Amino acid sequence: MDLSYGPEYEAFRQEVRDFIEANRDRAPKGAGLRDPATLEWQKLLIENGYAARTIPREYGGYGAEPDILKSRIIAEEFARGQLSQGLGGQGISMLVPTLLEMGTEEQKRQFIAPTLRGEMVWCQGYSEPGAGSDLASLSTSAKLDGDEWVVNGQKIWTSTAHLADWIFCLVRTEPDAPKHQGISFLLFRMDTPGIEIRPLVDMTGAANFNEVFFTDVRVPKDQIVGARGQGWAVANAILGHERDSLGNPDATLSRLNALIELMRHETIDGVPVIEHPVYRDRLMKLQGRVLAMRCNDLRVLSSRVNGTGGTGLARLINKLQGTELRHELEGFAVDVMGEIGLAYGDNPYLRGHGSWQNQYMYFLGLIIGGGTSQIQKNIISERGLGMPREPKIQKG
């Protein structure tokens, strides 16, 4: 056990801190995706290696050698300084790594740099009304007609579709092949004729999701990543990225600390909630679980840094435990507030701008999205514990 990062890394941490102090005023404050301040900040971060850090320079990144600890330090320090670590979104977090691995040289040159700069915004066309947990059963079709794919069908849960310039989309191109082998991975513009976007309001009242309908949408033949019928392999590489990023224990720790502050200030009959033993016990229970997940995270980080194995199960459980724990923590804060926990929207009694109520619901969305908790349990039992799959039901 050696929990120190060592002098080289502590020097790097100081560099990051200095950068944050010197540039704090330039950070965008709640600005939109297309805001000039947002794009300027993104450019500054890439130039200094705090965004797109390991993406090669020829594709518009910073071009540093991958170094897990340095990436971690950057994330820690930006979180501590409460500054945006640049643009996220599915284009940067999911499509770019996929193109680096599976894209043609031409695709890498065309798409990666503008995506990193925030000039090309993407949405992800995966889930369909009939293909959720069983994503590979998707039925949106693409038929080759001359030099173009003709796409027909519907996607759902498409985040930021209403803001996106492009979509990366799973479509069925080989209807006669087994379901996993008939899928292709297409890229096309969202202003192509035949695309209709309808917002889908979620339980928090926000409309980040959409339904997207395709009617005879014509896509140039070469806008495909990987070969025809290989789209499932491409998509799976990306799903791995998504699972790693949900339920981050450092974010949960900072919410736990905010919860402690809430319990110190919130009173019942004049007594701070934290002085009530029953509430205090529930707080401590959560603190213990957060500690366990932070230790788990450090163990996984260490095995990635040192290239040691043995943490397969520790990684597999992360999405399930991280999102469930966060949901429970936010929900407990709602309990702490009693009737004030009901306040929403413009209610003058809101605490913390209503973030507890909002996150309580938002994290229920994350428990379901990106592979539900029940799907996670299938994965843990099959890949982690070696238990057999459920036998397939013979059709007909």
Place this chain on the structure above:
Amino acid sequence: MEFGLSQEQTMLADNVGRYLTDRVDLERIRRFAEDGDDADLWQGLAELGIPALLVPESAGGVGLACLDAALVAEALGYHAAPAPFLGTAVAAPIALAGLPAAEALLADVAAGSARVGLAIGEAAGARADAGVTARDGALTGKALFVTDYPADHYLVADRDGGLHLVAAAAAGVSHRPLTTVDRTRPTGELTLKGVRAEPVSDDPAVLGRLLDVTRVMLAADTLGAAQAMLDKAVAYAKEREQFNRPIATFQAVKHMCAEMAADIEPCRAMVWYAAHALDHLPEEAQVTACHTKAHLAEVGKFVAKTATEVHGGMGFTDLLGLHYWFKRIGYNRQLLGTPEHLREEAARAQQLTA
């Protein structure tokens, strides 16, 4: 940065695990539950250096750290192995190292020829009629649920946070065994009437550290026992067939196992961290120890129930012997502070309440 075990630590865990795999099967556990004789096992563990692990090199020991000891505790829990580990191999060296009057005893502990029982349970909340008072150098009162019983000496806590070393043969000491649910952990009661004891410390911080260390060891024991119960449940589910298929193919059963694994896996890192903190992060040690024992107690309770259920009716029988692990986890939970007690202590140690 390395959050994990060193090669030496992995080797230590493997060696102890191999020894226990060879020597402690269900038959051996049953025999111990009948006759309470673990001399052969403790002798074997002494040959592996286990009782000398935490004894400083200057006192003839191996001088390893709490994390090493936690790995041994985990292995003992995994095999539900009887051994006077907590009092003799952990508490004695932690409390007695550097104490001139205990030098010879510690050498005997390291060699595996002396046993030290742990009588500090009242420091984590004294029940009616329990508790020991120190007055003018003499101890009077009762210590309940003394572990590693019977022993040659006992570490006894008094009501003021002092710690004493009591010889079992000293005048005024009477003792008797107390039957508990866990037949792998012999337990007793001490009654002291004006007993002259060797003072170990009058500083409550020393007793506090002893509680921290022993609590982390109990958590590590639960980690091992819970992992064993999960392994047994998964193996049983793969074998047992109903409706013409292994019950491991049913999602209801798989999800029970996945939930156990998802709860247990972070506990491994948590126990390592808490054990590391005991030696290297003094400002975090108490809170981490409290949280770790409390959390492992909750996870352990869930796993003990769920793994038993996966075994169906067989899980409830004596025939399968699964109950030895169930009870071991229960013993660890009740001893030296229940989860509620520990969480309150963690809150107070962080000054979260006035």
